[in-house]
Each structure stands twice: as C-alpha cells, then as structure tokens.
Amino acid sequence: MVVVWLYGVMSVGAVSRSIYQIATEFDRAPLAYSLSAVAAVVYAFITYTLVRGGETARRAALVCCAAELAGVLIVGTWTLVEPSAFPDATVWSQYGYGYIFIPVLLPLTGIWWLRKGLAREAQAQAQARAQV
Secondary structure, eight states: OHHHHHHHHHHHHHHHHHHHHHHHHTTTOHHHHHHHHHHHHHHHHHHHHHHHOSHHHHHHHHHHHHHHHHHHHHHHHHHHHOGGGOSSOOTTGGGTGGGTTHHHHHHHHHHHHHHHHHHHHHHHHHHHHHHO
C-alpha cells in the first residue's frame, strides 16, 4: 500500500509541477520541463495499474517501473555530465536529488514488490493446478 501511495504522491507532484512549468516557463528549459511531464505520465500510469490490480496490470506496472528506473538513471547521469543542457531541474535530475532520491528508490522498490507478488501468484496457481 505504501508503494501505491508514494506513486500517487509523486504523480500529483510531477503533474502539477510540469503543468505549471510548461504553462509559465517552457521557453526557459523545454527539455527539462518535457522530461518532467514524461515522468508525471509514467507515475500516473504506474499508480493506475497498481490500483487496478490483476496480473496484466501488475506486469504492465513492472515494465513501466523498469522503464522509469532506466529514465531516472539516464536523465540523472545526463544532468551530472551535461548540466548546461538542464538550466532547470527535472523530477529525475541528479537521480531525484530534489525529491530526496525517491525517484531512484521508488522504481527499485516497485520492481521488488511487483516481482514478489508475481512470484506468489505463480506459486499459488501452481499449487491450485497440483490439487486438481
């Protein structure tokens, strides 16, 4: 439940931040603000799939968590290597430094939690088949 709640909070934060920045300052840092909007969409989708539940939704969330982690690592490294490309921070800048590193820790936690749940489901299905 904590993972779902954190994704919900990150969704609200990233959506509101990116909408404000794109509406008021887009010409200042279009790349950074566009990447924040992408992060917002990813967070919102993962939140939706986690709330929805079910095997398909969990698998979609797992793929999105992996993509999110890749994005955090790529953008985080990019902001350190080429800071001039980012006159303003994104949600994933410096691996989520502005968000207490939650953007890098959250997908790791999400992947662990989802894999654990998928493994339990597979085990339960195997036991059910064995009983038939």
